[in-house]
Amino acid sequence: MSDEMMDADSGLELDDVIGFEEDPPRDGVEPGEYNPDELLLNIDGYEGPIDVLLVMARDQKVDLAKISILQLTRQYLVFMDRAKAMNLDLAAEYLVMAAWLAYLKSRLLLPREESKGNEPSADQMAEALQFQLRRLEAMKNAANALFRRPYLGNGIYTRGMPEGLGVKTDITWDITLFDLLKAYGDIRRRQEFSTFELPVFSIMTMEEALDRVGTMLGKLPRKGPYSAWVTMNSLMPEKIKDPLYGRSSMASTFTAGLELVKQGKVEIKQDGLFRPIYMRATFVDRDRVGGPDTEQSDDVEQDNNPDAADDFDGESETSYAEAGV
The missing domain is CATH 1.10.10.580 (Structural maintenance of chromosome 1. Chain E)
Known part of the structure; x- marks a missing residue:
């Protein structure tokens, strides 16, 4: 897929949306190597990580009608049995992804009915999920940018006796031409009516x-x-x-x-x-x-x-x- 392709719903590039690039390798696993902590699916119509399938399904890049929910559920349960000792946060994340795939599949299979009350539609829920994923991606990028900066005391060291901050004051006059003419006229008027006083010198007569x-x-x-x-x-x-x-x-x-x-x-x-x-x-x-x-x-x-x-x-x-x- 080309990086220049735009998201149909949000108008953003695909690089701005989570899921089109695999997560960084966990626990020192290099790209292309087998990672036991990653849920890989092999079902009709798709083969790969579950998070990529979720994003592709949300953006309608893959036909959910050809994906078997039964195979998805079985492969997820096998993965959970194999990963009993894995990180609970990772397992919960995959559980949410599988639940969303099952929900989207069910909305495709069930006949469309008019929404009752304030219940959001499938499209609205997909847009909400897309917004949450973009916000999460922005947070991750900001956190990574902060951690890439040099640490105080590690890559950067402060001086023993720092100098004080210098204060520079720039005076800006906000006046009009009338104000300038009035000020000049006042000075000229005071000079015209001023009283001249002879200086008194201290001398010996x-x-x-x-x-x-x-x-x-x-x-x-x-x-x-x-x-x-x-x-x-x-x-x-x-x-x-x-x-x-x-x-x-x-x-x-x-x-x-x-x-x-x-x-x-x-x-x-x-x-x-x-x-x-x-x-x-x-x-x-x-x-x-x-x-x-x-x-x-x-x-x-x-x-x-x-x-x-x-x-x-x-x-x-x-x-x-x-x-x-």
Whole structure:
């Protein structure tokens, strides 16, 4: 029989229906060898396994009218006597097959009568049997496919420290063209009516630098009309964290020093290019007219009288504070 032949009732190929291929050999029996656990029939019109006869009879591949139910029953009883020690499941399976053959044969011999009530007809029962056989075949195929897969711990081994599963999130936007235009319009509208705020920078002003330089220079030790020299960096604030404030304080301190030099209150010097800048305060008596002789006599008097120098320091500091340094 060709594998391309279709089942008349179900529209399936014959390979999808149980019975057209013999069962796999049991207990290590190779194909073609004699198997004592298999019921082989030799009756008029058929010779072979009983399960194949059942399927052929169901699909009308063999004429049941030519098969003797008496010979079928006798051969089955002989087989059962010979197989008393065989598997009960196998014996029950053959019993069901023989019963179905006997039932189909009886329905052919008896005259057809209208079914009473809900009793199924012979065709319906044959279709039900065919469906059960196909379902059983599908289950067997699924079971065989599972058992053919490699076993964990036998053909496949797991890792000792498996890695976690990575989660990948794909964002899908389900929006329309109107939603895009509306979102763009909202952004443009917010930008048009937004209030511009000037940024506020933390810097040192010129006034702050003048006050700081004048106060710190006024507290320095001095000799005569001049105070001690001090670097410009020492007049700047300490521990500045903001780079902008540090740059502005340096520029404001230097500018304040230049302004005080212009006023005659501070002197600035630098020993060389890129060398530190030094500053010192100059203290001038406002009541003194000035002149080389007067200034020299004052210096000599202060050098000869240390107490007088201290008094000058106090007066000069007072005058320096009044001058705004």
